[in-house]
Amino acid sequence: MHNDIKEILISEEEIKAKCKELGKQLSEEYEGKFPLAIGVLKGAMPFMSDVLRYTEVHLEMDFMDVSSYDGGTRSSGEVKIVKDLDAKVEGRDLLIIEDIIDSGLTLSYLVDLFKYRKANSIKIVTLLDKPSGRTAAIKADLAGFEVPNEFVVGYGLDYQEKYRNLPYIGVLKPEIYGGEEESE
Ligand code: 5GP
Ligand code: MG
Ligand code: MG
Numbered sequence: 001m002h003n004d005i006k007e008i009l010i011s012e013e014e015i016k017a018k019c020k021e022l023g024k025q026l027s028e029e030y031e032g033k034f035p036l037a038i039g040v041l042k043g044a045m046p047f048m049s050d051v052l053r054y055t056e057v058h059l060e061m062d063f064m065d066v067s068s069y070d071g072g073t074r075s076s077g078e079v080k081i082v083k084d085l086d087a088k089v090e091g092r093d094l095l096i097i098e099d100i101i102d103s104g105l106t107l108s109y110l111v112d113l114f115k116y117r118k119a120n121s122i123k124i125v126t127l128l129d130k131p132s133g134r135t136a137a138i139k140a141d142l143a144g145f146e147v148p149n150e151f152v153v154g155y156g157l158d159y160q161e162k163y164r165n166l167p168y169i170g171v172l173k174p175e176i177y178g179g180e181e182e183s184e
Pocket of ligand 2: 040041042043044098099100
């Protein structure tokens with residue numbers, strides 16, 4: 001275990017088993033379709049790679065990078081598009097892939113944007129769900145694990161751009177934060 005990690009909440013093995021399960025469900029969901037899978041950078045990268053590996057449908061992959069204007073550990077809902085999609089959304093079946101849904105404000109913005117761009121359907125798959133943090137009316141169609149209202153890192157999730165490469169989801173030792181809030 002990494003020296004900065006206090007506790008592992010979800011192990012590498014549990015994540016892998018969950019990706020297989022979710023991949024199978026997505027295959028059924030999109031059978032006969034050609035969805036556009038949209039990874040929200042950077043956090044969703046490992047999960048997107050693993051979950052889509054276990055799907056058996058034809059799909060297209062694209063990426064979107066958004067950042068919140070808020071500087072703290074919570075997002076403000078005011079979202080800036082850092083990298084937009086290459087693909088056209090109109091008429092497409094979209095699968096948004098997220099690392100975690102906390103307030104839901106980021107996804108709420110993206111869903112509204114994709115509706116405006118005339119998507120045929122929009123579904124959300126997230127590895128982690130933190131329902132206690134929710135302020136926007138957003139629900140994942142598929143969610144891997146529910147997590148408590150704690151700041152988690154690993155498997156794509158960062159603290160000041162670190163820990164994304166850890167193969168598990170964990171909680172940092174309190175001294176790592178140094179009493180400072182995360183800045184995005
Ligand atoms: P939301 O807009 O739902 O509040 O938050 C979305 C983004 O905030 C996530 O995609 C993630 O980047 C970040 N976030 C929310 N909760 C956590 C957490 O517990 N750990 C980390 N590392 N990032 C989080
Ligand atoms: Mg994210
Ligand atoms: Mg972050």
